[in-house]
Amino acid sequence: MRRESISGRGALRAAFSDTVSLADPGTLIPVRLNRTGVIAGAMYLALGLVWLVLAVPDNSWLVGSWLLIVAVIGALVPGEANQVSLARAYLAAPAFVYSLDRQFGFLAVAVAVAGLSDLVDGTVARRFARPSTFGGGLDPVVDGLFMGALCVGLALGGAFPVWLALVVIARYLLPALAGGLLLALGQRPDLRHTLMGQVSTTLILVLVGGVxxxxxxxxxxxxxxxxxxxxxxxxxxxxxxHLAWALARPARAAEAG
Incomplete structure (x- = not known):
């Protein structure tokens, strides 16, 4: 058997290229201002402003700024299904406010709506026949934003252990960093939910929502x-x-080859 030395960067690229199918650049949806994003962003922002007027949370300008930032970014996000997914990014604001203020009735509603959007976005993508790698990457990001805001708010409000909130944040941070590293290495990964990711997100949502x-x-x-x-x-x-296994398996295969 012949062993070849592989540079650190080369090994990492090899690891991901064997475990993550790389998308054809033609399948990647260009991110630019689009009609669907602008309309959806305006609707979400209007609903958010109505909520701000009715709820009158502390530091309303910070909450409003978050909603505006999401709306601006959302105007660049293509596709109806992706706009449904973005609902969870908007809902991160009321989730944080209600969890911090211990308004658990309203918080349960926010969690239920977020869970519904997670179920519906895939159906919408199939309905419009436009599932995309972009949507596969967006979904876990908005999941992380919502769950992070929810758990941090609960922890600061004393209803959830702080260390457990940090674990939830770490759960979503590592895959995001891995995806960013792939992009930095010039890869174009075919981002999609894995079974492990779907199961863990569902468990976290059910447990935290149940609390x-x-x-x-x-x-x-x-x-x-x-x-x-x-x-x-x-x-x-x-x-x-799972991520460590995905990284290590190609490295072992390269040594064996």
Whole structure:
């Protein structure tokens, strides 16, 4: 058997190229100002401003700035399904406000709407026959924004362990960094949900949403929090292990070859 030395950059590129199918540049949707994004952004922003007037959260200008930033970015995002996914980025603002203020009834509604958008966006993509690699990459990003805002707000409000909120953030941060590294290396990965990612996101959403619902109903949520303290770290570690396995497998294959 002949072993060839591979540079660090080359090994990393080889690792990802064997485990992530690389998209044809022609399948990547160019990001530019588009009609769907502008219309959806205007609608979301209008709804957000109505919510700001009714809810009157502390530091309204910060919350409003977040909604405006998402609307501006959303105007550059193509596709109806991607606009449905972006709802979770907008909902990060009320999720943070309600969790911080311990308004668990409203928070449970925000979590339910976010979960519904996660279910619907794929259906919308298939309905308009435009599933894309861009959408596959956007989905986990908005999941991370929403879940991060929700868990940090709950932790700061004293309803959720701080360390567990940090675990949730880490769960979404590592894949995002890996994707960014791929792009920095000149790759164009075919980004899509993996089964592991879908399962872990669903578990986190159900557990955290359940805590919000029980708190909103003035019920004891300690059992569900205890379950979250076990399940969420396991799901996060499983994500890390899966990524490490994906990186290590091609390196071993290169040595064997």
């Amino acid at each position: 919000c619902l029980l708190r909103g109903l003035n019920q004891d949520s300690s059992g569900l929090v205890a379950a979250a303290e076990v399940v969420i770290p396991i799901a996060t570690v499983a994500t890390y292990v």
